[in-house]
Amino acid sequence: MVQRGLLIVLSGPSGVGKGTVRKAIFKEDGVDFRYSISATTRKPRPGEVNGQDYFFVTREEFEDKIQNGDMLEYAEYVNNYYGTPRSFIEETLASGHDVFLEIDVQGALQVKTKMPEGVYIFLTPPDLKNLRSRLVGRGTDSAEVIEKRVAAAKDELKMMINYNYAVENDVVSKAVDRIKAIITAERLRVTRVLGELDN
């Protein structure tokens, strides 16, 4: 029996460094994740390959997929749809490969409602912890500025609660090590191990 792959979803506020961390993880030894391939209704650009860069579909096909529940998440930009097809991810996981999805916070929440068994990782900026005490201690910001920054951090925390793990992106290599440990641990979770046992 093939061990089902893990769906790993990396998200977080814009500017936190999701893309940098994702690229660093893909370069690691022993890591063999598959990217999730998006579907889109926009026309392929020269050199883009269907099923590799994107699944290029018509507007009608895309809307059918939405209706069928085959879009884990989608959004419309400049009159074109972009989305994450569930069927591709399901087939990849069933074949025993892990799928890595780097996605914004809105998209991650949509995916989670449909595939709650995934591993949802929230990448946080390095200065979230003890923010207020540090700002106060530094003594350079007015009380008003401190409260604004703390309020902004609180908004980020509200999103974090929908995730399984919070990984601080202080140093990229450390963030990568943390994510690798999370993936090792998730494979050992009893709920997943029991699913694999054929006894």
Next chain:
Amino acid sequence: MVQRGLLIVLSGPSGVGKGTVRKAIFKEDGVDFRYSISATTRKPRPGEVNGQDYFFVTREEFEDKIQNGDMLEYAEYVNNYYGTPRSFIEETLASGHDVFLEIDVQGALQVKTKMPEGVYIFLTPPDLKNLRSRLVGRGTDSAEVIEKRVAAAKDELKMMINYNYAVENDVVSKAVDRIKAIITAERLRVTRVLGELDN
């Protein structure tokens, strides 16, 4: 604010190698777990130190602790009580130290009902996975023997379901690495991280 320590409970069937794995983990760099110290009503042996080898208490004190709910688990052997005092573990966790508890399956289940926030790791023998197919493939055991071994393995699986993680003890150093990854990941769980943020 001190980050609360983790309670790590390592358990599993007798003979699986819990003690060996525990000793190997304590030798690792960067590992600074505290042992849980048991309470007992038996008399100290020469050289044994109260609060270090055991908490030596009277029968009446032990029974008071049971009544107060201060015994996470206990058992009676040869007319003496042995048990795990909750107060010591609570104080150690509150001071920011991780507590490592190596314990049999009965004890682990008792502890879990009282401290479900702990990390419960079930150490499994290396031959649990695909047991039936491997026994059949080997062709050396009768169908009856195979079914007996599979039935015994199923009994072990029934216990596993009460744990968070299942770690195969195929090679001690690998089991240690898996447990270290679990602990790294558990520290990153959103439920724990949110508890630490003071914003």
